[in-house]
Amino acid sequence: MKIYQVGGAVRDRLLGLPVQDVDYVVVGSTPEAMLAAGYRPVGKDFPVFLHPRSHEEYALARTERKTAAGYKGFAFYTDASVTLEEDLIRRDLTINAMALGDDGQIIDPYGGQADLAARVLRHVSPAFEEDPVRILRLARFAARFSAPGQEFSVAPETMQLMRNMVAAGEVDALVPERVWQEIARGLMEQRPSRMIEILKECGALARLLPELLRLWGVxxxxxxxxxxxxxxxxxxxxxxxxxxxxxxxxxxxxxxxxxxxxxxxxxxxxxxxxxxxxxxxxxxxxxxxxxxxxxxxxxxxxxxxxxxxxxxxxxxxxxxxxxxxxxxxxxxxxxxxxxxxxxxxxxxxxxxxxxxxxxxxxxxxxxxxxxxxxxxxxxxxxxxxxxxxxxxxxxxxxxxxxxxxxxxxxxxxxxxxxxxxxxx
Structure with a gap:
């Protein structure tokens, strides 16, 4: 069993930002082994466990398969054979698909460090288009990382992918509560207008807030x-x-x-x-x-x-x-x-x-x-x-x-x- 820090904690450390929440992925384990080690299960959709002392969340490495429209239409697979790379490739952006081992080494199979240096938001794999929430998350990240002269751009191929998702009706499958949750979080970021600009550019604003989109050109x-x-x-x-x-x-x-x-x-x-x-x-x-x-x-x-x-x-x-x-x-x-x-x-x-x-x-x-x-x-x-x-x-x-x-x-x-x- 190997444990890695993943996602935002790794990204923010590399950016020199304060680390708020730490997510852990466990590779080479099973639910039974986690229970035997004293971890307490809390996940409903896929196995997530609370550490017996720190109470931090530890998720088993997983793969997932799209089964229906929207962001809930997924089937998850966890097994001791699932690798770290297989878990990371299902994540949204390359800058969020890195891991940190207990030896201090960064595992970066999909170019996250290079994209951090270039300040580019880029999808990890075509799996991005299976979850429309990722459009909102990307827009929110753009609003967060938007200090003057340090803005993140969106990779052209990622922008095109998001446009394809909008055209396919994926955004229409989002439930209102989740849309509000992501928009609210984006409004609380450093530069909310950047979130709106991204949603406008990919076509999602026309589906989510057409009343606002109508104001451009007036x-x-x-x-x-x-x-x-x-x-x-x-x-x-x-x-x-x-x-x-x-x-x-x-x-x-x-x-x-x-x-x-x-x-x-x-x-x-x-x-x-x-x-x-x-x-x-x-x-x-x-x-x-x-x-x-x-x-x-x-x-x-x-x-x-x-x-x-x-x-x-x-x-x-x-x-x-x-x-x-x-x-x-x-x-x-x-x-x-x-x-x-x-x-x-x-x-x-x-x-x-x-x-x-x-x-x-x-x-x-x-x-x-x-x-x-x-x-x-x-x-x-x-x-x-x-x-x-x-x-x-x-x-x-x-x-x-x-x-x-x-x-x-x-x-x-x-x-x-x-x-x-x-x-x-």
Whole structure:
């Protein structure tokens, strides 16, 4: 029996990156021998065991055979005769198909070290095309390894293979939960736009997120958007969210915030009046289709609907601001409202030349919300003699609080603080 470290742990060591999780492959053993050695079985699809002391996972070397469409359609074979090379050849990318022996030697039968040096993502064997999840994984790796000047490219033959998989309908067989899982992980990588670019290039984006794909080629007013193209803008926005270290819900909202621009009247382009309302059903449809968790769904829908009005905060009346808070349930969920402002901040800064500019509407709305939250709604209700008028009395008190705060503040006005974001 021989034990090897495999996959990401070996790759990351060679890249000089921190090693998070270590995967082990056991060659020359059987389930019975593993049990006799004290390992505890945990695998359902193929034999995986927990080490009796470290509780790390050890998988028996295996081969696999495609039996049906999708990523679950596999039959696995494990036996003491399965070699390390046979196990590695079934893996996705050459940079993930290396092993490290207990003697410190790298076993690299498929050129992973050369591809690491060349920063190329290349499939190991034609078996890649049997698992459509690998398209998403490759795109996610591209988003992870994307430091400026150190981006990984996709080998031309691998890109063609992925296009063939899309054409064959393999991507359509993916279950929504797995698609969301991989997209969510990709959004949390260093440069999420790289993931989207790969999916777009191979054709998978058209199957998974057609609402987003529609944005490329949609023009925007150059005065507000020097980058010109709506799809390009959305990539800048989601990368802003990543660079700022914002959480998943904010990054997802940043990605989808402008879906409505894909369905505005082309005769009016580059203007996109009303795109916020048009985008709401599109954002909701994406979330329903991918079964997106409620926190990410709610923030994405709210950001799509409200990013235009929030961009005009400096010129809004106190009553309009109070109604915005009410509409967003900000009095009960102020942290979610603040998270939306983070996504809208990325919308503002996700434009060529605006990357480091201050989004002053964020601080303005945060302060206005704090003023509105200072109102004791219970005391207002108690003082109201007509129960039916309590909601309006509370609303009026909050408007008065926002108005009083505004009078005490020297608010900036002008194009940069209002109309620019309204058009974004």
């Amino acid at each position: 023009p925007q007013p150059l005065h507000y958007h020097p980058e010109g193209d709506t799809g390009v803008h959305c990539m800048l926005v989601v990368d802003q969210a990543a660079q700022r270290g914002y959480p998943l819900a904010v990054r997802f909202a940043a990605l989808l915030h402008d879906l409505g621009k894909g369905v505005t009247d082309p005769a009016a382009w580059p203007a996109h009046h009303g795109h916020e309302a048009l985008g709401v059903p599109l954002t909701d449809a994406v979330c329903q289709r991918l079964r997106v968790p409620a926190d990410c769904r709610d923030l994405a829908v709210m950001t799509t609907r409200e990013h235009g009005v929030c961009g005009q905060a400096a010129i809004l009346r106190p009553a309009t601001i109070a109604d915005l808070f009410q509409r967003c349930d900000a009095y009960r969920k102020p942290d979610r409202f603040r998270a939306m402002l983070l996504a809208i901040e990325c919308d503002y800064c996700g434009r060529t030349g605006y990357e480091t500019r201050e989004f002053r509407q964020k601080a303005l709305l945060e302060a206005a919300l704090q003023a509105a939250l200072s109102v004791d709604a219970g005391a207002v209700a108690k003082a109201c003699t007509t129960p039916a008028r309590i909601p309006e009395a509370v609303r009026s008190a909050r408007i008065d609080a926002i108005r009083a705060w505004r009078k005490s503040t020297d608010l900036p006005t002008g194009e940069d603080d209002g109309a620019v974001c309204a058009a974004s």
